[in-house]
Amino acid sequence: xxxxxxxxxxxxxxxxxxxxxxxxxxxxxxxxxxxxxxxxxxxxxxxxxxxxxxxxxxxxxxxxxxxxxxxxxxxxxxxxxxxxxxxxxxxxxxxxxxxxxxxxxxxxxxxxxxxxxxxxxxxxxxxxxxxxxxxxxxxxxxxxxxxxx
Numbered sequence: 653x654x655x656x657x658x659x660x661x662x663x664x665x666x667x668x669x670x671x672x673x674x675x676x677x678x679x680x681x682x683x684x685x686x687x688x689x690x691x692x693x694x695x696x697x698x699x700x701x702x703x704x705x706x707x708x709x710x711x712x713x714x715x716x717x718x719x720x721x722x723x724x725x726x727x728x729x730x731x732x733x734x735x736x737x738x739x740x741x742x743x744x745x746x747x748x749x750x751x752x753x754x755x756x757x758x759x760x761x762x763x764x765x766x767x768x769x770x771x772x773x774x775x776x777x778x779x780x781x782x783x784x785x786x787x788x789x790x791x792x793x794x795x796x797x798x799x800x801x
Contacts, residue, residue: 673739684717685759689749692725697754704776715783
């Protein structure tokens with residue numbers, strides 16, 4: 653929850669200080685980002701992914717994964733924060749998210765795009781597998797294992 657709050661504060665901070673609508677650099681080296689673009693909350697691919705995220709919330713937290721949900725229709729969100737239209741437009745341009753398509757992008761802690769899936773079902777298991785294969789994640793798991801002994 654603390655990670656989500658800090659992330660939301662960073663989005664709000666960027667708005668209030670007149671910088672770009674969303675400064676994703678504030679998450680670099682701290683969090684992984686999942687950018688989910690969908691025509692609406694009713695999109696079947698979106699619905700499946702959200703159900704998995706609800707069921708596997710601890711997996712999101714463990715992987716330090718924050719989720720942006722960007723819709724063409726309805727309120728777009730980052731956690732509990734509703735994103736302003738300027739932020740939504742900025743993110744759509746930045747990630748070349750076309751109208752009418754379902755798009756999932758995974759951004760690593762280094763700020764680089766690690767996975768992009770468009771107009772297809774994406775499982776959380778697939779996303780977790782990509783994350784768990786990253787060298788930084790391997791180190792995190794090793795360190796956490798040492799700390800639990």
